[in-house]
Amino acid sequence: MSPYTLSMLMSSLAVGTTTTLLSYHWFLAWMGLEINTLAIIPLMTKMHHPRATESATKYFLTQATASALVLFSTIMNAWATGEWTITDMNHYTSTTILTVALAIKLGIAPFHLWLPDVLQGLNMMTCLILSTWQKLAPMALLILTSHQLNTNLLTVMALMSMVVGGWGGLNQTQTRKIMAYSSIAHLGWMTMIVSFAPNLALLNLLIYVILTSSMFVTLMTMSATNMNKLSASWLKTPTLAALTMVVLMALGGLPPTSGFLPKWLILQEMTKQHLNTLSITMAMSALLSLFFYLRLSYAISMTSPPHISNSNLSWRKKTNLQIIPMMIVLSTMMMPMTPTLLVVN
Secondary structure (H helix, E strand, O other), rough: OHHHHHHHHHHHHHHHHHHHHHOOHHHHOOOOOOHHHHHHHHHHHHOHHHHHHHHHHHHHHHHHHHHHHHHHHHHHHHHHOOOOOOOOOOHHHHHHHHHHHHHHHOOOOOOOHHHHHHHHOOOOHHHHHHHOOHHHHHHHHHHHHHOOOOOHHHHHHHHHHHHHHHOOOOOOEEEEHHHHHHHHHHHHHHHOOOOHHHHHHHHHHHHHHHHHHHHHHHHHHHHEEEEHHHHHHHHOOOOHHHHHHHHHHHHHOOOOOOOHHHHHHHHHHHHHHOOOOHHHHHHHHHHHHHHHHHHHHHHHHHHOOOOOOOOHHHHHHHOOOOOHHHHHHHHHOOOOOOOOEEEOO
C-alpha cells in the first residue's frame, strides 16, 4: 500500500474517533463512527486474499447494521423528546435499541460472532487497530450514555460476554482468535461496571488497550499466528518469550500485574452495590480466560520443536523492539497506582 494512502487512512481513523469523542450531537457522533468504519475497510483488504475480503465484508455488514440502529434510535428519541444531545436519551425504546447497537459495534455477546472470524482473516497490525483503536469511539458513547441505558440488558450481555469470552477461547489454536475471545471477555467487564462506575470502565479500557497492544506487538515480532509457531519462539527470542508469559498473566488478571488492578476495583465496586452473587460469577468466569492464557504460556515455555529452528534470527529482521519494552513495563508495573486511584474514587 502506498505510504500516502496509508497515511490518509490512518488520519481518517484518527479524525473519525476524535469526531465521536468531541461531539455532543448524535448526528456528529454517527458521522465519526461511519468515518471510522470506512477508513479501516481498505486496511483490511490490503492483503489481496479471499480471506481478507471475507473479513472486510463481514465487518462492513455488521458495522453498517449497528450504525443504522444507532441512527434509528437517535431519530426515534428526537421524534419523542425533541432532543439530539447525546446525554439526553430519555426514550425507553430508543435507549434499548442504542444499547443493542453499541453492543454490536463493540462485539459484546450475544452479538460477538463476527469478531473472531474477522480477526482471523487479517494481519496482526490490522487486528491490533481493530481490537484497540476501533473500540474507543463506541466505548465513549457507552460511557456517556451509561446513566440512561437499559441496565438490566447491559448486565445480562456483560455476563454473557465474560462466559462466552472465556469458554470460546478454550479450544482455539490460532492466536488471533484467542485474542478476539480475550477482547470479548474484557469488554464484558467494562460493560458490567459502566452503569455503576463509568470511571472504572474508563480505567479498564485504558489497561485493556495497553495489554492488548503489548500482546499483539509481541506476536508480530515473533511472527506467531498459531500455537505451533508460538512454541518455537523460545528458540528465537528467549527473553521476549519469557516476558510474553508475564503479559499473558496480566491479561488473565493475576497480581501483581496491571491486569489485576481493574478486576480488583470492579469486584470491589460490585460488592459495594450488594451484587455478591454477580461478583462471584464474574470472578469464576475470569478463571476460564485464565485457562487459555495458561495454555499459551505452556506452549511458549514448556514445549519446543524437536529440531533447531533454521529460520532467520529475529534480531536480524526489522522488528517493533522500540515499542515492546514500554508496553511490557506498562502491562506489568501499574499496580502501585492502586492506592492513588482508590483515594480519587
